[in-house]
Amino acid sequence: MAKNDLVLENVTKKFGGLTAVDRLDMEVCQGQIYGLIGPNGAGKTTIFNCITGIHPCEEGRILWKGDDITKLPPHRIAAKGILRTFQTIRLFPQMSVAENIMSGRHVKSSQGWWHGIMHTPKSRRDERENWLKVEEQLEFFQLHEFTVQPVQSLPYGLQRRVEIARAMAAEPSLLILDEPAAGLNDKETMGLLKLVFRIREMGVTILLIEHDMDLVMQLTEKLTVINFGKKIAEGTPAQIQQNKDVIEAYLGSDDDD
Numbered sequence: 001m002a003k004n005d006l007v008l009e010n011v012t013k014k015f016g017g018l019t020a021v022d023r024l025d026m027e028v029c030q031g032q033i034y035g036l037i038g039p040n041g042a043g044k045t046t047i048f049n050c051i052t053g054i055h056p057c058e059e060g061r062i063l064w065k066g067d068d069i070t071k072l073p074p075h076r077i078a079a080k081g082i083l084r085t086f087q088t089i090r091l092f093p094q095m096s097v098a099e100n101i102m103s104g105r106h107v108k109s110s111q112g113w114w115h116g117i118m119h120t121p122k123s124r125r126d127e128r129e130n131w132l133k134v135e136e137q138l139e140f141f142q143l144h145e146f147t148v149q150p151v152q153s154l155p156y157g158l159q160r161r162v163e164i165a166r167a168m169a170a171e172p173s174l175l176i177l178d179e180p181a182a183g184l185n186d187k188e189t190m191g192l193l194k195l196v197f198r199i200r201e202m203g204v205t206i207l208l209i210e211h212d213m214d215l216v217m218q219l220t221e222k223l224t225v226i227n228f229g230k231k232i233a234e235g236t237p238a239q240i241q242q243n244k245d246v247i248e249a250y251l252g253s254d255d256d257d
């Protein structure tokens with residue numbers, strides 16, 4: 001039986017008088033593709049922000065492989081192997097595809113700034129390894145032909161791919177994807193589906209928010225559904241599709257379809 005990698009216990013996040021996440025419990029197992037869904041404004045991105053240390057939660061605990069990461073800053077959480085992408089793409093638009101992917105390597109670098117300035121053997125070793133990892137991502141994500149192109153010149157679908165490639169360059173154990181299919185056409189969405197399965201085959205656990213329900217149902221093994229910050233259901237995609245509370249949350253309580 002796979003062990004729980006990520007455990008949220010009673011996680012609560014408030015913005016002034018608004019409780020965006022309300023006493024949430026959730027467990028993601030090693031190697032799972034796990035979905036977090038819910039209507040607009042339900043609190044999904046806030047949960048990702050709590051996990052990745054952007055908005056530390058006021059109550060509850062977040063455990064990663066048994067370690068309490070609740071109060072850690074984002075860079076320490078990233079260094080533990082939890083990497084993410086954002087709902088709106090956050091790349092360096094004027095930098096090349098390769099440079100953007102390389103920027104993901106900074107969490108793996110342990111050397112002091114003087115190594116870089118002095119071009120020490122350690123810094124040269126690090127640089128070689130970093131470029132090797134960038135090469136691997138260019139290959140894996142089929143981005144080779146765009147290596148030196150500025151990211152801003154690429155179509156949106158490719159930019160999304162670069163963003164995932166940058167996160168993968170940091171060699172994550174948990175990859176968190178915030179609406180990875182947003183803005184993609186059908187062909188690109190199919191490509192994304194295959195990519196996510198291949199990333200999981202590499203042993204990476206995946207947690208994602210997605211509004212494209214066809215994609216969620218095909219991709220995920222387990223889902224947590226939230227509404228107004230509270231968990232309203234949890235289960236396999238088949239169980240969630242039948243769940244009355246979920247149907248109501250998405251369609252409203254009217255029984256008209």
Ligand SMILES: Nc1ncnc2c1ncn2[C@@H]1O[C@H](COP(=O)(O)OP(=O)(O)OP(=O)(O)O)[C@@H](O)[C@H]1O
Pocket residue numbers: 015018020038039040041042043044045046047087
């Ligand atoms: N930094 C913030 N300050 C104040 N309120 C916030 C902040 N971030 C989110 N909220 C509020 O918290 C609630 C949950 O927002 P969140 O973005 O987590 O929802 P979501 O489920 O990700 O929505 P969507 O699917 O539309 O992206 C919303 O009411 C939102 O307005």
